[in-house]
Amino acid sequence: MTDAPAADALATVVREEWGRLTSLLLARFRRLDLVEDALADAVETAARRWDRDGIPDNPGGWLHTAARRRVLDRLRAESMAQRKVPLLVVEAEGREGSPVLADPGDLVEDDLLRLVLMCTHPALDPAAASALALRLVLGVSTADIARLFLVPEATMAARVTRAKRKIVTAGIPFAVPSADVLPDRLDSVAQTAYLAFTAGYAPGSGPDAVRTGLAGEAIRLVRVVLRLRPDEPVLLALLALMLLQHSRRDARVDAEGAIVLLPDQDRSRWHRDEIDEGVALAHSPALSGPLTVQAAGYAVQAAIAVEHATAPTADATRWDVIVARYDDLVALAPTPSARLARAVAVAEAQGPRAGLAALAGLDDDLAHSHRLPSVRAELLARADALAEADAAYAVAIERCGNDAERALLKERRAALHERHP
Known part of the structure; x- marks a missing residue:
C-alpha cells in the first residue's frame, strides 16, 4: 500500500499536471486512445514504485517519461501486428525536443490554444467539446466538470466517453486547424475558458479553496485568442469578467488557506491594475452594440463584477443595481x-x-449542488429560522466535495449552534 507522502505527491501531480501531460503526449502522438491508457498505466505504476523507490525529484516528468514509453511500446506492438505504423514509431522516438504539431503556419504559436481548438471540433456537440477540452487539456476532473454543468458525475463521464469515442471511431484528427476556422469555434473556446476559470475559483472537489493557476491559464487563453480577434465582443466581455474576479485572488483565503467571504475581504489586497483593466474592457465600445446571447451574458456578469470591484466598502455595494443586472442575466439565460x-x-x-x-x-435543477442548501441555510439563519437552517447546513455539508468549502460550512453551522444550543 502506498504511504501517505507518496500517495499525496501522486494525487497532487495528477490533479495539477494531468492536462499538461495529456497535451504533451497528444501533441506528439495524436492518438487519444493510446495517450489516455498510457497515462493511466503510468499513474498505476507510480502508485507502486514511488512507495518503494521514493518520490522522484520531478514527479510530472517521471509520469511523462513512463507514459511516453508506454505509448511507444503500444505503437511497436501495433507495428508488429499490422505493419502499418513503423514510421510513426521512428518519428516519435526521434523527437526529444519540444513537441511539434501539424500546424499550417497561420495560427498563433500557443500549444494550449491549439489543443483546445482540436477538442472543439465542429463534429462534436459544443457542450461535449468544452467538457472534453476541460478534461484532456486543462486537467479538470470529471466530477468537477459535472458540477459545472449541473449534472451527476456518471452522466458527465458518459458524455466525455462518448466524445472521445467519436473522435477515435470517426477518425477526427488531432490536428491544428487553420486560423480561418477560429470564428466557427470561438464560442466553444470562450465557453471552455469560462468554465475553466469557474473551476479555478469554485473547485468542486479537493483541498484547495481556489486554484489560481487554472484561473490564470484560462485568462491567458482568452488573451491569446484576443490577439487574433482583437475586437471580438465575446472575448472582451469575458476577459473583463475574468480580470475583475481574478483581481481579488489574494484576499479570497487567509494565511491558513481558509475561505474569506467577499464582505470580509481586505480590499487593499485586491489588484487595482486588473480592476482598472477589467472596468475599461467592460466599457469597450464593441460591447455597446447588438451582442450574441453568450457575449451579452458575459457582459452582464462583468457589469456585476464592476459593481463589486468599485464599491469602496462592502456596505457601499449597490445591491439594487446588482439585482437589476441579475434580472437582465436571467432574462438572457435563466440558468439555475x-x-x-x-x-x-x-x-x-x-x-x-x-x-x-x-x-x-x-x-430540482440543483439537486446535486451544495450551493443551494448552503445559501438557503445562510438566509434561514439570518431570518432566525435556526432549526431549518441547521437542516439545510447538514444537506450542504453532505453534498460538498471541496474540503475548504466544507470546513467553512461546518464553521457556520457550529456558530449557528452557539446561537441556539
Whole structure:
C-alpha cells in the first residue's frame, strides 16, 4: 500500500499536471486512445514504485517519461501486428525536443490554444467539446466538470466517453486547424475558458479553496485568442469578467488557506491594475452594440463584477443595481446558477425572506449542488429560522466535495449552534 507522502505527491501531480501531460503526449502522438491508457498505466505504476523507490525529484516528468514509453511500446506492438505504423514509431522516438504539431503556419504559436481548438471540433456537440477540452487539456476532473454543468458525475463521464469515442471511431484528427476556422469555434473556446476559470475559483472537489493557476491559464487563453480577434465582443466581455474576479485572488483565503467571504475581504489586497483593466474592457465600445446571447451574458456578469470591484466598502455595494443586472442575466439565460446568484443579491437588497422566496423552484435543477442548501441555510439563519437552517447546513455539508468549502460550512453551522444550543 502506498504511504501517505507518496500517495499525496501522486494525487497532487495528477490533479495539477494531468492536462499538461495529456497535451504533451497528444501533441506528439495524436492518438487519444493510446495517450489516455498510457497515462493511466503510468499513474498505476507510480502508485507502486514511488512507495518503494521514493518520490522522484520531478514527479510530472517521471509520469511523462513512463507514459511516453508506454505509448511507444503500444505503437511497436501495433507495428508488429499490422505493419502499418513503423514510421510513426521512428518519428516519435526521434523527437526529444519540444513537441511539434501539424500546424499550417497561420495560427498563433500557443500549444494550449491549439489543443483546445482540436477538442472543439465542429463534429462534436459544443457542450461535449468544452467538457472534453476541460478534461484532456486543462486537467479538470470529471466530477468537477459535472458540477459545472449541473449534472451527476456518471452522466458527465458518459458524455466525455462518448466524445472521445467519436473522435477515435470517426477518425477526427488531432490536428491544428487553420486560423480561418477560429470564428466557427470561438464560442466553444470562450465557453471552455469560462468554465475553466469557474473551476479555478469554485473547485468542486479537493483541498484547495481556489486554484489560481487554472484561473490564470484560462485568462491567458482568452488573451491569446484576443490577439487574433482583437475586437471580438465575446472575448472582451469575458476577459473583463475574468480580470475583475481574478483581481481579488489574494484576499479570497487567509494565511491558513481558509475561505474569506467577499464582505470580509481586505480590499487593499485586491489588484487595482486588473480592476482598472477589467472596468475599461467592460466599457469597450464593441460591447455597446447588438451582442450574441453568450457575449451579452458575459457582459452582464462583468457589469456585476464592476459593481463589486468599485464599491469602496462592502456596505457601499449597490445591491439594487446588482439585482437589476441579475434580472437582465436571467432574462438572457435563466440558468439555475444565475437564478441562485440573483437570489443572493435579492437577499442583500431586500432581506433574507425575499431571498428565500427567490430560491423557489431551484431544488430540482440543483439537486446535486451544495450551493443551494448552503445559501438557503445562510438566509434561514439570518431570518432566525435556526432549526431549518441547521437542516439545510447538514444537506450542504453532505453534498460538498471541496474540503475548504466544507470546513467553512461546518464553521457556520457550529456558530449557528452557539446561537441556539
